Amino acid sequence: MAFLQLDNVDKTFFSKDTFTEAVKDISFSVQQGEFVSLIGPSGCGKTTLLSLISGLILPTSGTVKLDGKNIKKPTPETGYMLQQDYLFPWLTIEDNIFLGLKTMDKLTKETKENAIDLLNQMGLKNKLKDYPNQLSGGMRQRVALVRMLSTDPKLLLLDEPFSALDFQTKLKLEDLVYLTIKDHEKTAILVTHDIGEAIAMSDRVILLDHSPGKIHKVFTIPDELKYKQPFEVRNHPSYNNWFQEVWKELESLENSK
Numbered sequence: 699m700a701f702l703q704l705d706n707v708d709k710t711f712f713s714k715d716t717f718t719e720a721v722k723d724i725s726f727s728v729q730q731g732e733f734v735s736l737i738g739p740s741g742c743g744k745t746t747l748l749s750l751i752s753g754l755i756l757p758t759s760g761t762v763k764l765d766g767k768n769i770k771k772p773t774p775e776t777g778y779m780l781q782q783d784y785l786f787p788w789l790t791i792e793d794n795i796f797l798g799l800k801t802m803d804k805l806t807k808e809t810k811e812n813a814i815d816l817l818n819q820m821g822l823k824n825k826l827k828d829y830p831n832q833l834s835g836g837m838r839q840r841v842a843l844v845r846m847l848s849t850d851p852k853l854l855l856l857d858e859p860f861s862a863l864d865f866q867t868k869l870k871l872e873d874l875v876y877l878t879i880k881d882h883e884k885t886a887i888l889v890t891h892d893i894g895e896a897i898a899m900s901d902r903v904i905l906l907d908h909s910p911g912k913i914h915k916v917f918t919i920p921d922e923l924k925y926k927q928p929f930e931v932r933n934h935p936s937y938n939n940w941f942q943e944v945w946k947e948l949e950s951l952e953n954s955k
Contacts, residue, residue: 699766700727701885702751702853707760708910709746719910720746724760726904726913728885733876735888735896735903737944739951743911744889748855751887752776764853774802777851781858783842785830791817791841792826798849813848820844820874836867843875847882854879854886860895872899872928893944897937898928903944907951915947 707724710717721743728734736744749755750762753772762769764776785794795813799805817823820840830838839859846854859875860868876899879886890896896903897917901924907914923931923940931937 701730701732701765702728702887703761703763704747704751705761705763707747707750707757707762709743709750709755710758721750721906721911723912726916728887730885731883732901733879733886733888733899735890735900736906737890737893737896737903737948738906738911738914739908739948740891742906742908744906745857746911747906748778748857748887748889751853752778752855774849775852776855777846777849777853778855779839779842779846779857779859781861783830783838785838785841785845787830789829790826791822791828791830791833794830794841795845795848798845802849804849809848813844816844816847817841819878834867835863836871839863839871840874843878847878847884852885854884856886856888858890859888861891868895869929869932875899876928893941893948894932894937895928897923897940897944898931900924905944905947905951914951917944 705725708722709720711720724747736747738744750757751769753769753776756770795817796805796810799809799813814823814826817826820843822837822840825833825837833841860871863871872895888896888899897919900919902919903917904913905915905917906912922936923934926934
């Protein structure tokens with residue numbers, strides 16, 4: 699049985715006079731420990747899919763199951779990391795990373811030590827008493843990752859978490875996030891506009907067609923790439939061929955609008 703399973707998922711948004719089909723007839727599965735990326739033209743429903751998987755919204759029809767259970771509302775088994783870090787500026791980094799644990803009533807000596815250990819693994823233990831405005835963008839995203847991982851979710855949803863960062867920081871953070879997810883044996887779904895990022899970090903890349911979002915094609919990344927760190931993938935001889943193949947498919951969708 700798949701860890702995450704979407705079957706014939708549709709989502710339509712209704713207003714007083716109109717309706718908008720965001721995604722239509724989406725079916726795919728994700729195995730435990732797998733890293734999958736969603737890419738596609740703007741407005742193809744990538745973020746809507748993450749919201750459906752997280753339980754923030756419900757499908758108009760079809761089912762979303764996590765570990766065999768229908769997702770009907772947000773669950774602690776799912777963690778969400780966004781483009782913005784959403785750290786509370788009036789709280790120290792220590793208090794920020796404990797926030798999820800407090801909300802879930804899981805704040806114990808053991809979970810505190812685990813969160814601080816995660817922060818140390820990110821190279822930020824000496825920042826415990828700092829405030830978010832004292833940290834760079836890349837550091838803040840590392841803190842957001844620690845806050846999410848400290849609650850020990852089974853599934854990580856990453857919505858363009860690196861897009862606001864400069865290129866050098868983005869490349870470093872790709873490697874760090876990838877290694878952290880693999881080390882903790884987490885399952886992850888990444889939404890990104892960056893083809894290179896999707897290829898470098900993923901086991902599979904799902905390309906969505908434009909509105910309403912439908913699965914156009916699925917690319918399975920070969921073993922020679924998917925077991926390497928993202929920076930190594932970007933420098934591999936076959937990386938450019940994969941980039942061009944995905945790019946051409948995406949271009950064909952853009953040109954068919």
